[in-house]
Amino acid sequence: MRLDREITCAQVVDLVTAYLEDVLDADDRERVEEHLVFCDGCSTYLDQIRQTIAVTGRLEPEDIPPALQDKLLAAFREWSPA
Amino acid sequence: MTAYKFLGDGSVSPFAGFRWPVGEWVEAAAADPCRRGIHACRVQDVPFWLGHGLWEIELDGEIVVYQRKIVAPRGRLVRRLTDWNRELLEEFGAGVLARTRTRFGAVAVLSGYVGDIQNHLASGRVPLAAFAAARAAELSGGPAEYERERLRQAAWLADRLGLGTA
Amino acid sequence: MVAQPPLEERRLVDALRAGDESAFTRLVEEYGPAMLRVARMFVSSRAVAEEVVQEAWVGVLNGIGRFEGRSSLKTWIFRILTNTAKTRAVREGRSIPFSSLAGEDEEGGAVDADRFLGDDTRFPGHWAAPPQRWEAAPEGRLLAAETLEVLEREIAKLPANQAVVVTMRDVEGFDADDVCNALDISETNQRVLLHRARTKLRRALEEYMQ
Incomplete structure (x- = not known):
């Protein structure tokens, strides 16, 4: 089950260009960054x-x-x- | 106001890559190429952003509150909280594990998270362990339980690091 | 927002309008190689790409009297290039959709779905097979000539619209606005094409680095 405010790794992967292009709104950007703090897989993917x-x-x-x-x-x- | 900020080696901010000077006022435009402002944690935000070095930061100007951070136009690093280190991080993780085991260790479906947290801690991934604990809590009782677990984590850190007393 | 073109650029434009050959050769040196690379993404062969570049320069010369500096000279030149290349591609029977993304190559997510955990797991949508850091590969591998060849081949395999966008953005260093203006596409389309292209290039490098 997905959590209320959760963003999944699959979503981070889909948002990675929008994140790097800096077009996410402040909430989505915060959720992506919050996820990157604990997720090694997505940090590696972004790198x-x-x-x-x-x-x-x-x-x-x-x-x-x-x-x-x-x-x-x-x-x-x-x-x-x- | 006083807030907190996690920085990497050499006091570099993890997302913007800005190298923070100590004791000098920094304007948002300098610290953040997109001028969104200087990001910092209130006490309750600290568990979401666990990183290498923890600093106390003084913020000035109009402060915008987001769900899990606050943003200000100006900030000044005051001091590094040297009590924040690998040992304390691991102790924090052990506490998260113990609490999750007590609450959910015997609950079908949720008990699996206890083993996950153990594995994350064994591989040094404490922030992931803390997320897993909050995830188990949310599955037990909805989004408010997620926040409550995070607040418990924040309270532990505040107590051990003396946060929020300045 | 219309910025005054930089003095340097205005001088070049004036010199070109006055028929100054050295201004022309300077521009060809500066933009010619990138034009050739971008043109190559539109058409079937290197020879045709060279013809496109030649035709585009004739267009630049014939239009320079009307250049108003509303965009940078570089953007303006590449707009002429891409329009020339598009026309040529159509004549070759290759239609390259930029404005409509629907139904072009059918793509799933950026990464194979089986690399993520299913809904019945404790971490649905999280990595089942997370990417492995490339730093673990032998040092220098990422920058080796062979790696660049892998990338070149992969770019050549991309749908032409993705290849054009990633070439302009990541090979030639255009910013997003320049690409939107040159190709006359929306910011969103530009980003979607760039995303798909970068995703595939990363995956190709991942396979190669393992």
Whole structure:
């Protein structure tokens, strides 16, 4: 049976992006944080989402290939400002 | 007013990640990027937020009361309550276990929580044990019983740490 | 709320309008790689993505005279890019829904339901199989080149709308408003797409880290 004010781990997992984006209302935010205090599983899950974001941010940008760069420059030179 | 705050190693706040100075007034905008304010516990809120280090904090300005915390625009860490340590946390957990066993150890359905609490304590997860005790209480008599168990936990902590006497 | 564009940006825009080639190459250097990566999420191949980027820059040049600074230059450029890419995707027979989320990929919860305890347990909805900390894996594994390859592959497997949003947010570092403006989607849709994408990327890393 679910408790009156309880938030479950399954719910925390569903709310994790809203929590990180800071769009939860004050009550929901409090309930999530209250849950994180005692729940190692959800603390780990939250950390892993943060780690995932951090690692995703390390994907290297690919350079614009020279051929495309040449085409862009050609397009620029063809263009005449109005 | 005087309130309490749990902080991690190096007096870093657990959710906002703000490193609190001691003895200096801090404005909410500095401590919380979202300007929600400085979060702190009244005595009755303390069992919900059990953490590494417990501090006394002085709050100033208009205080907003939430269900399990209060929020102020300004705060100043006064002192660390050095009596709050691993041993006291474990003693607190043992008390929670003993009370739950006495109340529900012979009650079908609820007695299972006694073993859960024991397991949580054995693995060092005292906050989870305290939640499990409140959960068993709520199942025995509704949401008011959840709050009552949490108040008992708060009373024990207040007594041992001298909370609410300042 | 309309903020004045930063001086630096106004100078760049003025220089571009005046036909300054170095302003153009600077912008291409700064945004080109991200544009290519985002375009790639919309269309079927790398070659087509390059064409989209080229077409988008022509659009930028032709429109720069009308740029009013209501959004940042970056947001404006990416709006042109994503519109160009969307049009191209439709022509390729790929429709990429951003505004309606209903009925796109059928998804259950973020995590397999059997990882949570059932209603007949003492802790319903709580973890039955909690995630294990990645710190336990060999040091540096999370940042290894192979891990990045796992992520790249997983992003490529995402539905295109999720791939676009997570690429803009987490790879390229756009903030939520920029993405909403560039893609013309609501804040809620943006967040749902981001949530689904991050959830799957975490799960892929979890499988890999074990």
